[in-house]
Amino acid sequence: MDVEKFFCNPVPFSDGKRHTNPDPFVMRWCGTYYCYATDSDGVKVSISEDLVHWEYKGYAIKEPDKRDYWAPSVFYWNGVFYMYYSNLDREEEDGHKQWLKLAESKNPEGPFVWEKTFFNKFSIDSHPILWNEKLYMFYSVNDWIGTDEKVAGTIILLDEMLSPEQFAGNPKPVLLPTLEQEIFAKDRFGDGRDWYTLEGAATVVHGNHCFLTYSANAYVNVDYFVGTAVAENKENLLDMVWNKYPSNDIWMPLLHKNELVEGTGHNTIVKAPNMVDDWIVYHGRMAKEDLIPEKEQREMRMDPLMFNGLQMICNGPTQEAQKVPQMAAVCKNDLKVNQQVWLAQMGKFYRCEYWISAAQNHIGCRYDIYLAWSDAQNYVKLQIHSGRSTCEMIECVNAVEQVLLSEKLEQNYDYTVPHCICVDRKKDKYTVILDEKYRFCDYAHRYDSQGKDRLGIETYFSDLTLHSFAVTETFDLTGKDLVYLDENYRLEQNVNVDDEGMAPKRHVLNMKSKLTKSDYVEEIQLEAVDHHGCVCIEIGEKNMTFMENEVGRYAIYRIADGDFSHLWVNGKEIKDFSDSGNTGMNLQLKNTRILQYCYTKNYTNC
Template identity: 50%
Template sequence: MRENNMFCNPVPFTDGKRHTNPDPYILRWCGNYYCYATDESGVKISVSENLTDWSCEGYAIKEDDYRNYWAPSVIYINGTFYMYYSNVPADSSDCHEECLKLAVSDRPEGPFVWKKTFFKKFSIDSHPVMWGGKLYMFYSVNDWIGADEKIAGTCILVDEMVSPEQFAKTPREVILPTLKQEIYEENRFGDGRDWYTIEGAAPIVRGQRFWLLYSANAYVNEDYFVGTTVAACKDSLMDMNWKKYPSGEIWYPLLKKNEMVEGTGHNTVEKAPNMLDDWIIYHGRKAEETLDPDIEQREMYIEPLYFSGDKVVCFGPSNHMQESPGHPNIRKKDTLVTDRQMFCPGSPFYIAEFWISTENSHTGMRYGILADYKNENNYLEVQICSGKNEVKAIQKVDGIQNCILTQRLEKNFEHTVPHLIHIEKKFHRYELRIDYAPEISFEVHSGVTAQGESTVGIISHFSKVEMHSFVLTRGVVLEAGGLQDLGKIYCVSSAVADKDGLHSLENTLKLEKKCEFLDFTEEFQIEAACAADNSTVFKWDDGQSVSIEHEDRAYSVYYIRRGSKEWLIADGKRLEIWENADSERTVQICLTNSKITEYRLAKN
C-alpha cells in the first residue's frame, strides 16, 4: 500500500505556510516523526506521520535570556526525552559562546526543561547513538585542532556517555578536515590561517558498515555540502576508524548545490515508514532567491538514499515531484487491548514494530506479541512479564508448548511508558529487538511457520495493554548465512550461504524468481571475486537484458517495479526504465565470479 504517493521538496506543511527548519533532527516515536530544528528564539518542533506532510507545533524549548538555539538532537530512553542543544546568552553577539546543554521532557513536543550545561566552551551539533547497549555522543568543537598551524577548524569528536546526563570525558577525534572544499573562510581570524569546518555528524548502519555523514564548508554559504565517511562495525564506537569516501584527498560529496537548491547540509538519516528504506532529511535554500544573511531561508528537504559497497548515493537535491517514502502495508494506532486482539494477516516474512505500554497493577503486567498465530494450539508468542522483568519466546505446536528463549530486560525497564518492540520474521527465523537492546535471534519449529492462514496481534494476560502504534511491512533483509532463504523467493542454482554471503559452487550463480509481485523494490549487494573477469546480467523472458557495469568490486543493483513501470539502479547510476513492462514477465539474474552479500525486498 502506498499513500500520498508523490511529494515535492521542500516538504509541505499542513497549514500551507512556508516554514524554515535548519539542522533538522528526526526522532521516530510511537508511529510519528518529530523534527527538532534550529531557530533564533527556541528549538522548533514539527510532526509528521509519513515524512512528507508536516505540522508545525511551535517550540519544544525556550529559555529566558538565551537565543540562537543550534542543532538540537533528541533521544528517548525509558519514558524520558533527552534533548541536546546549544545556545548563547541573549546579550551576546559571539556565536562561539554556543555551549552544549541538556534539557528533558516526558513528551516529545515538550516543553523541555534545561537540566545542565556540559561544557564552558564552543560545543555544537550533538548526535546521540545507542550502540551495543551503550550510549555515545558525536559532537563538534573548535579547540581540538583550532590552534594548529596548518589545518585549523571545527571537527567531530565522539565520547562514551556514562549516562544520558554525563560524558565519560574520554573523547577521540572522528572526522578531521582534509579538503579545500571544507574551508569555512580563508584567513578567518586574520592570522593567515584558513578555517575549516566539519560538523553535523549523522550515522547510518547497514550490515557491517557504519557510515557517518558530515557537513562542511560554511552553513551561510551556498557551497555547504554533505560528505561521507565509512567504518567497519566494531563492538565499541570508540574503536571504529572512519575514512572519508573515497579518500581524504578526493572530494566526493553526497549532497551539494545545484541550479535549484544551495546550502545543502546538516542532516539526519531515518527509516521510511516501511522501516526498510533510508531517507536523508536535510536543509537547503532555494537557489533562485537572493542569499540574505539576516533572514532564515533554510527549509527541510528529503531524499532517498542508495547504497553500493562503501558508497552512499543520493540523487538530490531535488525540487520536482517524486515518489514518497515507502509506507507500511499495515498501520494501526491507539488501541486498548484487554484480551486477544488480532491486527492483520501474517506473512512468510515481515518487519513489524509495536509501541506498547501497560497500565500499572499491584499484580504485575504480562502480555504477548502473537507474531504468528494460527489457532490456540499453534502459535508463536513473544511474551513480556513485568514482575520477572523478562521477555520470552513461546511456541506452541499441535497443542504442545515450550519456551525457546528467555532474556532479561533492562534492570530499570519502566513498563508503564511506551517501549518499542521490533520483530522481523524471516520465514522460520525471527529477530527481536526491544528499544535499544542488542538484537536477539531465534528459530522456531517448522510447525509454527508451516503453510496456512496466520495472523499477527497482541494478547493480554490479566493486564491492560495500550498499543500506541503498530506498523507492518511485508519485507525482508537477508545477509550472511541467512541468504539460504533467498531460495524461497528465487530458484537458485547450486550455491552455498555462509558468513561471507551466497556464492555458487561453480563459476556462475543463477537466480530465477519463483513468483512476481506487482509493486516491489529489491536490493542486491554484490561483491566480485576479482576486479576483472566478473559479470552480472539481468535477463527477462521477453528478450530484454541488461549487463551491469560497476567501478568497485563491491556494488549494488536495485530492481524496482511500480505497476507496469520498471527500472534498475546499478552502482549508484539509474539505468533503463521500462514504462510498459508486462506485469507477468519474469527475470533471471546471472552472476559470474561474484557473490551476493545482502538482499532486501519490500513488497509495496
C-alpha cells in the first residue's frame, strides 16, 4: 500500500503526537487549510496543505482572564479575519454565560483581538455563510424554546449579518427538536422537562439544494451524533424551509458511534484540494479508551461525502486506511508576477482558483487573468482594474476585442490583500466567483477553442503575488447546463432540457459513454418520475437494472480507478462491476429525468 495515497483517522500531525481538536472549523485560504478548534485555554489553530497532514500552530486567541473557548468559526473578507466564538470569565461558575463574541486579525494564525460581545445571553456555535452576496449566521441559543412546557432545549437560529460585525437582529429558527435521540438530558433541571440540544450547524450546497448538518444529544455523551436537513435553494437564505432527512420523525444520522469511535459531532464541510469533492471534518473519541469527563479526548477526523437525492451519505466514522482527498491537476504557490506568466493548459471544462494580491502603488494596479488563450489574437480573459473598480470579461477573436460584461468591485475593495477568484468553464460558458460572494457569468460564443488552452496572468505596470493557483478538469451540470452532457455521452434519442433537468421525449433514453480512460469520477443524480421508471447500467459485458417500480430521487456514482471500477446506486455499492475500470458506463433510462451530472478527473499528485 502506498502510504502517501492513504491515511487513517484521527488525522496525523507533523510532530507525531495526538492532538485534541473539538468542534473543528476548517477554512481554505490562499491554498492552505486552517483548522480552528475548541480548547479550555484558547482557540487552537492548525494548518495543512492537503487536508490530511496537519501542523499545530498554537493559539489563535488566548486571554489571561478567560477560559473554555467554544466552537470558533472564521470568516475572511477584504484582508480581515473575523472570528466568532464564545468563552467564560476565568472565575465564572455558570457555564451558561457562554456568550457569542467577535475577535479580529490580519493574520489567519492570529493573534486575534476581541472586538465585541454580540449578546448577553447563552449563544454559541456560529457558522457564517455567504449567500447571494449577503452574509448570514447560524448560531445556537437556549431561550427560543427554553421556557416551553413540552419540548425545551438548545436550537439553531439563522440571522442576516448587516456586516461581519453586526447582526440584523431578526433571527428565525432553522430546526426544532423532534427526535428522542436529540435529548441532551432527561429532566435536566429537575422540572420534569427533558432538555434537547441541536447545535453546530454547517452547510454545503449540492445541485439545487442546500444541505445542513447539525449535532445533537450531549457532546459529553457517547451518543452525540450528526444529523442532516435539506432545503431547496432560494434567493434569500431566510426564506428557505429546512426538513430533517428522512423526516422529522425518523432518526437516520449521518455520523454516530460505532465500535471504534464515539461522541461524533460538530463538523464543517470543506472541499478537497481538487475543489470538487466534499469532506466532512468532525471530532470523535476512541471508543476503546475510558471516557474521562475532566479530560479532553475529542480528536479531528474526516471522511468523504456522497449525495443520494436528498440524502447525504458518509461511511464514517472510519479508522481504517482510506484514500486521501484528491489533488488538483496543477498547483502553484507564492509566485511573484510582473509580466505575462503561464500556469497551466486545460481543455474546455475546468475549475480553477486564484488567490492574488498586488503591491501598493500610486498608479493602482491592473492585470489580466486568461481564462482561455490560443494566441495573441484569440483569447478570453478577466481584467481587474483597481482605479476604475471594475472586473471585466473580455473576448478576443481574430484580434477583435469586445467586453462581454463589466462588474463593479466593492467600494472598499483593497487590492493589496489576497482575493480569491474562482472560474468554472463549460465550453463557451464562463462563471466567475469573486471572494466567494460575487458571481457572474457570460458566454464567449465567438471564441472557438482548438485543443487545450493556456491559463495565465499578465500584468500592466503592476507587481502581483500569486499566493496560490489550482485547477482541476471537471464540470458540474444542472438545469439547462445539461446540454453539455454530450461531451461525455452520445444521446441516441431526443431529449428536453429545462431548469428541471434533462428528460427523454419518448420515455426512453439510451446514453453511450465516450469515456475510455481511467481515473475519474462520475456522479449522476436521477429522478424516476413514475412507477415505470428504472435505469439499466452496462459496463463492459456486464449489465444490471436498478430502481424498478420505484419513484423518487437517487444517484449513480462511478469511480474508474486504474483497472478497477467502483459503482454505487441509490447509496449502495454494487460489487459486480469492480473490475471494469477502463470501460465507459452506458445507460438506459426509462421514465427517468437527469437532475445533475458531474465529472471529475482524478489526480494523485499536484
